[in-house]
Amino acid sequence: MSILPVPRVAIIVVAAGSGTRLGADVPKAFVGIGAHTVLRHALQRVFAASPAQVVVVAPPGREGDAATDALEAAGERRDLVAVVTGGSTRQASVVAGLAAVWADVEVVLVHDAARALTPAAVFDRVVAAVDASGEGVVPVLPVVDTVKRVEGQRVTEAVDRSQLAAAQTPQGFPRAMLDAAYATAVDEHTDDAALVAAGGHPVRVVAGDALAFKITTPADLERARALVVPAAPRVGVGTDVHAYGGEGDLWLAGLEWPGEPALSGHSDGDAVAHAIVDALLSAAGLGDIGTRFGTDQPEYAGAHADVFLTRTRELLGAAGWAVGNVSVQVQANRPRFTARRGEAEATLSAALGGASVSVSATTTDGLGPTGRGEGVAAFAVALLLPD
Numbered sequence: 524m525s526i527l528p529v530p531r532v533a534i535i536v537v538a539a540g541s542g543t544r545l546g547a548d549v550p551k552a553f554v555g556i557g558a559h560t561v562l563r564h565a566l567q568r569v570f571a572a573s574p575a576q577v578v579v580v581a582p583p584g585r586e587g588d589a590a591t592d593a594l595e596a597a598g599e600r601r602d603l604v605a606v607v608t609g610g611s612t613r614q615a616s617v618v619a620g621l622a623a624v625w626a627d628v629e630v631v632l633v634h635d636a637a638r639a640l641t642p643a644a645v646f647d648r649v650v651a652a653v654d655a656s657g658e659g660v661v662p663v664l665p666v667v668d669t670v671k672r673v674e675g676q677r678v679t680e681a682v683d684r685s686q687l688a689a690a691q692t693p694q695g696f697p698r699a700m701l702d703a704a705y706a707t708a709v710d711e712h713t714d715d716a717a718l719v720a721a722g723g724h725p726v727r728v729v730a731g732d733a734l735a736f737k738i739t740t741p742a743d744l745e746r747a748r749a750l751v752v753p754a755a756p757r758v759g760v761g762t763d764v765h766a767y768g769g770e771g772d773l774w775l776a777g778l779e780w781p782g783e784p785a786l787s788g789h790s791d792g793d794a795v796a797h798a799i800v801d802a803l804l805s806a807a808g809l810g811d812i813g814t815r816f817g818t819d820q821p822e823y824a825g826a827h828a829d830v831f832l833t834r835t836r837e838l839l840g841a842a843g844w845a846v847g848n849v850s851v852q853v854q855a856n857r858p859r860f861t862a863r864r865g866e867a868e869a870t871l872s873a874a875l876g877g878a879s880v881s882v883s884a885t886t887t888d889g890l891g892p893t894g895r896g897e898g899v900a901a902f903a904v905a906l907l908l909p910d
């Protein structure tokens with residue numbers, strides 16, 4: 524027995540086409556985008572919308588494959604799934620889907636499986652517009668190209684694009700309107716809105732979504748794959764060196780070290796924090812501390828680690844990255860890190876939103892600027908993960 528209430532909305536997902544223009548060796552709905560089929564991607568987004576009965580219209584002989592995709596995408600909503608066999612035209616496939624819509628359903632959406640990346644919000648937007656208007660609803664995008672009417676090779680007319688819109692799916696209708704329009708349809712139409720309008724019913728528009736593009740050609744499939752395949756993790760490296768000679772107490776690794784000689788620099792000279800910032804920015808391909816936090820920006824004069832790290836994390840977030848972990852090594856004769864290592868790690872980690880930060884320290888056997896006690900050097904490696 525279902526624990527879900529019977530929904531008042533049904534979504535018919537037409538997936539019975541062969542995909543002639545795509546030219547793959549399986550029907551278009553079963554072509555892969557990353558780890559899943561076109562159909563599975565479409566259904567994942569359908570099931571992320573508000574609960575609805577979902578009728579999948581499959582190519583003849585592919586009902587079992589369609590059911591597997593549907594049940595995996597449905598999760599706890601598996602009781603809402605039906606699979607039926609499609610027809611030889613899109614219109615015939617919609618008719619087959621309509622026949623499987625439950626009696627209590629009041630609003631029906633028809634969606635192309637080939638618009639595999641259509642966000643869930645579009646479904647909810649279309650249902651809301653059908654409810655508010657009682658009319659048919661088509662999601663559309665404005666036409667951006669200048670449009671010409673042509674006959675053969677000759678341009679016969681410029682068409683005013685402000686009066687044009689590109690129709691997408693899901694298209695939604697009061698159930699009685701769609702049933703009536705299909706019952707009386709005589710001609711073949713390329714979408715449901717055209718068929719419903721030909722039946723004399725009003726159809727209005729809501730905003731579509733660029734991600735609702737239809738996978739028709741191999742180039743469309745390439746575009747879909749580029750959008751779905753997750754970005755790989757990325758690493759970055761950063762170093763920084765500051766000389767002693769600043770004013771006041773030392774600031775290093777986000778901590779104040781009373782009695783220790785201060786480092787010089789436009790900010791507090793915290794070489795550890797600056798090396799981490801450079802590693803993070805480099806991993807994201809966002810430049811470096813000099814380009815992002817220039818000495819011409821007064822708000823960074825005297826700023827401490829938390830200011831730089833928090834701002835860096837914001838920049839990364841806006842670019843779609845989360846900090847995986849950071850490892851940083853300090854080269855200095857002093858201060859001695861052993862006693863405050865945990866405190867430094869916790870402070871730096873907090874400024875990075877809780878990401879793991881490991882701090883290690885070493886001396887350089889009296890060699891080089893750090894060995895001679897002229898300053899502090901730090902070396903950081905950062906791992907970023909797609910957010």
Ligand code: CTP
Nearest residue numbers: 537538539540541542543544611612616636637
């Ligand atoms: N469709 C369908 N039944 C058909 C034809 C099409 O269910 N007999 C579905 C397709 O599976 C697709 C949607 O209608 O999800 C839009 O059609 P289209 O992009 O034209 O897909 P195909 O017809 O498969 O492709 P082509 O026209 O290139 O053969």
Ligand code: MG
Nearest residue numbers: 540541542613
């Ligand atoms: Mg077709």
